[in-house]
Amino acid sequence: MPLLHVDALSRSFQSTRALAGATLTIDAGEIVALMGANGAGKSTLVKILSGVLPADSGTITLSGQTYAPRTPAEAAAAGVVTVHQSTDLIGAAGLTVADTLLLTRFSQRGQPFFVSRASIRRQAQAILDAAGFDLPLDRDFADLTAADRQLVAIARALANRADLLILDEPTASLSIAESQRLFTILKRLRDGGLAILYISHRTADLEAIANRVLVMRGGAVAGAFKRPIDFAAAIETMIGRKLQSARPGIRNTEGPPVFEMRDAQLRSDSAPFDLVVHTGEVVAITGVLGAGKSRLLSAIFGASRLAAGDMYLDGRLHRPKTPAEAIAAGVAMAAEDRHRSSLMPANWPGSSLAATISLPHLSKWYPHGLLFGGRERREAEKAISRLRIKASGPQAPIASLSGGNQQKAVLARWEAEPSRLLLLDEPFQGVDVGARYDIIKAIRSRSDRATLIATSDPEEAHEVADRILVIDHHSLAAVPHGTPSRLSEETHA
Amino acid sequence: MTSIIDETAPPLPRDASPDDATSSWLADLGTTLRSGAVFILLAALLFGFSAAEPAFANLGNLMSILQAVAVVAILGAGVTVTLAVGGFDLSIGAIAASSVMAASYAMIVWGLDAIATVPLVLAFGAFIGLVNAFLIVRLKVPDLLATLSMMFLLSGLQLIPTAGRSISAGLILPNGATATGAYDPAFLLIGRFSLFGVVPVSVVLMTLVAIALFVLTERTRVGRLLFATGGNEVATRLAGASTARLKTLAYVISGTLASLGGIVIAARVGRGDVSSGGSLLMDAVAAALIGFAVLGKRRPNVLGTIVGAVFVGVLLNGLTMLNAPYYTQDFVKGAVLVGALALTYGLGRGNS
Numbered sequence: 001m002p003l004l005h006v007d008a009l010s011r012s013f014q015s016t017r018a019l020a021g022a023t024l025t026i027d028a029g030e031i032v033a034l035m036g037a038n039g040a041g042k043s044t045l046v047k048i049l050s051g052v053l054p055a056d057s058g059t060i061t062l063s064g065q066t067y068a069p070r071t072p073a074e075a076a077a078a079g080v081v082t083v084h085q086s087t088d089l090i091g092a093a094g095l096t097v098a099d100t101l102l103l104t105r106f107s108q109r110g111q112p113f114f115v116s117r118a119s120i121r122r123q124a125q126a127i128l129d130a131a132g133f134d135l136p137l138d139r140d141f142a143d144l145t146a147a148d149r150q151l152v153a154i155a156r157a158l159a160n161r162a163d164l165l166i167l168d169e170p171t172a173s174l175s176i177a178e179s180q181r182l183f184t185i186l187k188r189l190r191d192g193g194l195a196i197l198y199i200s201h202r203t204a205d206l207e208a209i210a211n212r213v214l215v216m217r218g219g220a221v222a223g224a225f226k227r228p229i230d231f232a233a234a235i236e237t238m239i240g241r242k243l244q245s246a247r248p249g250i251r252n253t254e255g256p257p258v259f260e261m262r263d264a265q266l267r268s269d270s271a272p273f274d275l276v277v278h279t280g281e282v283v284a285i286t287g288v289l290g291a292g293k294s295r296l297l298s299a300i301f302g303a304s305r306l307a308a309g310d311m312y313l314d315g316r317l318h319r320p321k322t323p324a325e326a327i328a329a330g331v332a333m334a335a336e337d338r339h340r341s342s343l344m345p346a347n348w349p350g351s352s353l354a355a356t357i358s359l360p361h362l363s364k365w366y367p368h369g370l371l372f373g374g375r376e377r378r379e380a381e382k383a384i385s386r387l388r389i390k391a392s393g394p395q396a397p398i399a400s401l402s403g404g405n406q407q408k409a410v411l412a413r414w415e416a417e418p419s420r421l422l423l424l425d426e427p428f429q430g431v432d433v434g435a436r437y438d439i440i441k442a443i444r445s446r447s448d449r450a451t452l453i454a455t456s457d458p459e460e461a462h463e464v465a466d467r468i469l470v471i472d473h474h475s476l477a478a479v480p481h482g483t484p485s486r487l488s489e490e491t492h493a
Numbered sequence: 494m495t496s497i498i499d500e501t502a503p504p505l506p507r508d509a510s511p512d513d514a515t516s517s518w519l520a521d522l523g524t525t526l527r528s529g530a531v532f533i534l535l536a537a538l539l540f541g542f543s544a545a546e547p548a549f550a551n552l553g554n555l556m557s558i559l560q561a562v563a564v565v566a567i568l569g570a571g572v573t574v575t576l577a578v579g580g581f582d583l584s585i586g587a588i589a590a591s592s593v594m595a596a597s598y599a600m601i602v603w604g605l606d607a608i609a610t611v612p613l614v615l616a617f618g619a620f621i622g623l624v625n626a627f628l629i630v631r632l633k634v635p636d637l638l639a640t641l642s643m644m645f646l647l648s649g650l651q652l653i654p655t656a657g658r659s660i661s662a663g664l665i666l667p668n669g670a671t672a673t674g675a676y677d678p679a680f681l682l683i684g685r686f687s688l689f690g691v692v693p694v695s696v697v698l699m700t701l702v703a704i705a706l707f708v709l710t711e712r713t714r715v716g717r718l719l720f721a722t723g724g725n726e727v728a729t730r731l732a733g734a735s736t737a738r739l740k741t742l743a744y745v746i747s748g749t750l751a752s753l754g755g756i757v758i759a760a761r762v763g764r765g766d767v768s769s770g771g772s773l774l775m776d777a778v779a780a781a782l783i784g785f786a787v788l789g790k791r792r793p794n795v796l797g798t799i800v801g802a803v804f805v806g807v808l809l810n811g812l813t814m815l816n817a818p819y820y821t822q823d824f825v826k827g828a829v830l831v832g833a834l835a836l837t838y839g840l841g842r843g844n845s
Contacts, residue, residue, distance in 0.1 A: 303731065324733040335731055342728050347791050349711070349720040359721060360732035362714040369713050413732075 001064055003028045003195050004049075004080075004164055009058035010219070011044050018044040020219035021058070026164065031186065031196040033206040035238050036216035037404075037432035042199055045216070046166055049197075050082035051075035063163065079163035083153045083170065090153045093142035098124035100141050101156050131155040132188060145290070147178035151185070158189070165189070166197045171205050176458070178288070183209045203231045204459060235433055255279030258450040259300070259318070259421045264309030266295050270474035272309060277421065280447035284465030285454045285476070292474035293454035294336055297423045300452070301333040302326035313420060327360060330420035334410045334427060336454075342410045346399040353401065354380035354394035357413045364417065383412035388438050404435025411439060415446075422446075424453045428460050440464045528789030530836055531797075535804050542811035549814055556693060562806035563695040564589070564754040568777035569784070569798040570706045571747035575636075576781060576793035577710060578736075578743040579723030580629065583640040585751040586774030587647035588621050592755025594651040596680070597660035597765025604674035611680070611756060618752025619745050621647065626741035644774075652767060660765030676763055684760030695757045699799070702750065707795045719743060720792075772823075779830045780805065786833040805829055 002025040011019040019041045026032050036042045047053040049060070051069030060067040062078060069075035072082070091100035101124040105111060124137055133151050144152065150170055157165060167186075171179045186209055190196055200206060206213055207229065215223040215237045223237035261275040270292070277283050287293050298304040300311060302320025311318040313329055320326035323333070335341035344351040350359065358365060358376035365375040380394035387408045391401055398406060407427060414422055424443070428436050440463055443451055455461050461468050470477050526533070543550035568585050575582040596614045599605045605613070621643065628639035656667040664672040687693045710716040721729040722739045730736050758769055783804060784790075784797025808829065809822055817825075 301731075322733075322735070323731050324735065327733040333731065340725075340727060341731055342725075344721060344724040344728070348724040349792070350717055350724060355717065359717075359728070360734075362717060366714045369715060370708075371712050371714060371717065 002026060003063060004067075005061040006045075006049075007059045007061070009045070009048060009055050009060065011048060011053065011056050017219050019048070019055070022216070022220050024214055024221050024224075026195050026197060028163065028195050029190055029193045030211040031190050031198055031209050033210035033213045034197060034199045034216065035206070035213060035234060037238055037434055040216040040238070040432075041219040042216055043168070044219075046082060046168060046197075046199065049075070049080055049164075050166060051080075076157075076160060076162075079161060080166065081157035081160075081162045081164070082166040083150070083157050083168065085169045090149065090156065091141035093140065095141045096137065097135050097139050097141065097144065097148075097152060098137040100152055101127050101159070104156060105159070127155055127159045131158050131185075133185065145178070147182065150182065154185075158194075162194065164195045164197065166199070168199045170198070171200065171202060176288075179205065180208075202457070202459070203235070207231065238433065255281065255447070258314060259452075260312040261300075262310050262312070264299075264311065265307040266292050266299065266474040268307040270307070273476040275469070275476060277450040277452055279450055281467065282444055282451045282453065282465050283467045283469060284461035285452065285469045285471050286456060286458050286461045287471035288456060291471045293456070293471055294425055295474065296471065296476075297333060297425050297452065297454055298335070300326070300421070301331055301335075301423055303333075303335075330418075331423065332360075332414035332417075332419040332421070333423040334414050334425065336425040337429065338406055338410050342413070343398055343406065346397060351398055352395045353384075353389070353391050353398055353409055356398045356409050357383055357416055360413065361417055379416050380412075383409070383416065387412055387442055402432075402435075403430035404432050404439075407431050408435060408439060408442075411442060415442070419449050422449055422451045424451065426455055427453060428455065428457070436460075436463075524789065527836060531783070531787045531800060531804060531833070535800070535807065538804075538807050538811060542807070542814065546811070546814045549811055552691065554810070554814075556687070556691060556696065558806045558810045559696045559699070559803070560693045561810070562802045563693075563699040564757050565773065565776040565780055565805075566699045566799050566802035567702050567750050567754045567757070568773055569780035569802050570702050570795050571750035572777050572781040573784065573793045573795050573798045574706065574710065574719065574743045575747045577716075577719045577723050578740050579726065580636040580740060580743060581640065582625065582744060582747045582751075583637060583774060584621065584625060584643035584647060585747060585754075585777060586770050586772075587644040587651075588618050588748055588751035589755040589758065589773050590770035591621075591647045591651040592618055592752040593759040593762070593769045594655075594660060594765045594767070595752075596756055596759040597676075598654055600676050600680065601660050601662060601664055601674040601765070602654075602666065602672045605677075607677040607680035607683075610677065611683075614752050614756055615749055618748040618750070618755070620748070621752075622745035622748025623741065625748065626744040629744070630737045630740050655765075657767065659767050661763075681760050681763055684757055684762070695761070698753065698757065702753070703795060703799045706746075710795050715739075715742070723793075776802075776805070776826070779826055783830060783833040785837040791837050801833070 004026040006022060006024050008021045008023055009019055010017065010021055022041060022045055024032075034042055034045075044053065048055045051072045051074050054068070054070065062080065067078055067080075069078060069080070075082070091103065095103070098120050102120055105123070106115075121137055128135055128137075131154065133155050135148060135151060135155070141149075141152075154165070154167075170182060183205075186196060186198075198206070198210060210229065211227060213225040213229050213234055214221050215225070215234050217238060217240060223234065225234050255278045257276050258279050259275075259277045261273070263272040263274065265272045285293050285296065295304060299306045300318075302323050302325050313331065318329060318331075320329060320331070326333070343356060350356070354376040357380050365379070366373070377394045383389060384391060384394070389401070389405050389408045389412070391405060398409060401409065407429070411424070411427065427439060427443075431439065443453075443464060453461070453464055455464075458468075539550075548554060568589060571585055572582060592614045595617050596610050599610045599613055625640055625643055628634045628643070629636050654667075655664065658664060660672075662672070662675045666672060683694050683698075688697060710719060718729065718734050718739055719742070721732070721734065722736045726736050729739075754773070755770070759765065762769065780802035781793060781798045783801030784794055784799075785792060787794070787797030787800045790797060805826055808825055812821070812825060813819070
């Protein structure tokens with residue numbers, strides 16, 4: 001008997017059918033990977049399984065019993081626990097790891113009113129021992145690395161008896177070494193009989209740990225793959241068409257230098273480095289979270305300062321004090337986390353697709369100050385056809401677009417006016433394979449400027465860049481030209 | 494998860510069952526009703542009051558309603574601009590009250606005429622706005638705390654020049670001298686003259702402020718950036734705009750409008766009363782918040798603020814005509830505000 005059996009599950013949001021008869025089973029002691037493009041129905045399925053949303057129709061059976069949780073607490077009581085992608089929300093600055101581990105327990109009824117530090121430590125240690133993790137109990141939650149936060153979230157989820165663990169993009173912000181550590185732990189948990197539903201876009205992760213891969217498309221399970229997993233076929237099932245090589249050939253990128261950094265130090269205690277970027281070149285900078293990728297880009301964009309060293313743009317000294325100065329000099333930046341750094345909240349002026357694109361260009365496009373003349377509508381229409389943005393039109397609310405299309409809109413914003421150097425910080429966050437291909441093609445089709453991309457995913461870096469640099473401890477080290485990493489070889493075999 | 498579109502999959506078949514059609518029709522009706530609710534209620538009030546009390550509907554009474562709400566609407570427009578940049582200006586009531594005192598002091602003690610007094614008082618309001626902006630933008634004092642302290646400071650400051658006395662002709666100054674000036678009759682026209690004998694000057698001022706601020710916030714580049722600052726300050730800065738300058742602009746506009754409101758009050762009352770402007774802050778904030786419900790915008794908007802102020806004015810005027818006691822006024826305002834906010838935040842959530 002399978003642990004979990006989902007039969008013909010459906011769920012609609014107004015006219016959109018997010019889930020259309022999804023059917024799948026999961027056995028105890030296996031890791032099942034769930035793949036799917038944005039909007040394929042993965043997150044709706046997870047929300048129904050974890051008790052966040054009810055299903056419209058269909059049945060779920062858990063260990064032979066009908067399972068229809070109305071709240072996340074009910075789901076957890078039945079043995080289904082979920083760790084969501086943004087683990088920075090599971091705790092708060094000022095709480096220790098021990099506090100964070102016990103946070104859900106504090107809110108349960110029947111717990112003692114008074115708590116002592118010693119009892120918190122004892123209970124937290126018991127939770128960690130049960131999961132088999134080693135974490136510093138007294139460390140402040142705010143000081144934890146993303147990987148440790150992930151482990152805290154998993155340990156807390158497993159604190160009570162759990163049969164099924166759902167992980168949503170757990171490695172999105174982890175380095176390779178941290179991911180490996182997580183995989184070892186997940187395999188151990190699996191061998192102990194836990195079923196794990198693992199959602200990810202990263203084929204390298206799935207290759208490493210998945211027993212089976214389920215591919216969702218259009219709200220249903222469109223394909224199932226057993227080991228050895230044929231990822232090319234899985235991805236083709238996922239995007240519904242033949243996989244083209246996302247990397248459109250090696251180009252001649254020996255243009256004149258556009259941007260140079262000399263003896264630059266990001267922090268006063270980091271090693272100095274040089275950087276040269278040529279016209280038409282796409283350079284990727286990879287490194288673990290916190291290695292200084294964003295710091296480097298924001299220094300070039302004038303959002304922070306270099307500790308030492310000089311920058312030159314087209315041979316002229318480049319020392320922007322504000323983003324406005326950098327933009328005027330010809331530098332553009334689409335910063336990390338588009339919701340925080342680029343988009344307006346829903347229902348707010350400027351939250352349409354057209355206004356998202358026009359925000360930095362208002363004074364250039366509307367020199368008289370009045371927003372008449374439809375310039376931003378025309379620019380948005382151009383962007384929609386050029387980048388294949390799926391939207392109902394220039395006035396479509398940006399929140400109604402999928403993650404990949406939102407990212408395309410942010411790219412369109414900075415490509416709407418010519419620039420000398422385009423900086424992209426994690427441009428593929430929450431972007432599915434199809435949209436990623438469009439974005440890479442758009443980035444690589446431009447030869448009039450240089451592009452510098454920061455990404456923590458070596459596979460992405462290899463797909464998009466002519467040259468890959470590695471940043472570590474706030475300093476750059478070069479990687480020999482054209483050496484593909486093992487990860488990407490495997491994926492594109 | 495509203496209408497996320499699959500990148501490559503063919504469009505999903507849509508169920509066109511009668512159930513869906515009915516529910517979406519009902520949802521559409523619900524949206525329309527919600528966005529028009531304030532207008533529908535306003536029409537109902539006008540109709541109901543006219544039926545119950547025929548004197549309500551005459552032009553003179555309608556103008557007196559507008560005149561009564563003019564100051565609140567002007568201040569509310571300023572509140573709307575500070576809300577748009579994600580701030581809040583608690584000092585507007587105190588700025589208006591000090592402007593009444595400043596205008597009276599300028600004319601009665603210094604003997605200035607209307608031409609000198611009006612720009613002087615407006616400059617005073619703009620200056621207070623600048624100080625607010627300095628505290629908030631430069632010193633990073635949270636907006637509520639900065640403007641709350643400014644409110645206290647101004648309420649105290651306005652008492653000092655006259656040693657706590659109200660200002661009218663023949664005022665005895667702290668040093669024992671008697672003030673020789675008087676209100677300039679031209680200044681009083683701002684509060685008492687009506688164009689063509691029908692439209693009071695204050696209503697004209699309210700209309701001009703409403704139009705100017707509506708165009709500024711909704712139809713200009715600067716307005717877009719003001720809202721962008723309130724919507725996502727990081728994104729606005731990374732797009733190359735100076736959010737410090739935009740916030741400063743918002744507080745200066747708010748301060749200047751508050752002092753314009755003060756000028757209108759001074760011109761109507763004709764003396765510098767120490768207790769003037771007591772409920773102005775609350776009324777202006779309420780108008781701006783009721784404005785969130787107008788046209789279902791769920792955000793600060795100038796048109797909504799003006800409609801909100803007029804709505805409260807109509808309700809109070811009508812109830813007074815129907816002999817509702819004066820002490821029920823605050824209760825009525827509060828009930829309208831609670832209703833409008835419930836409409837804005839509560840009912841709208843289900844379908845979005």
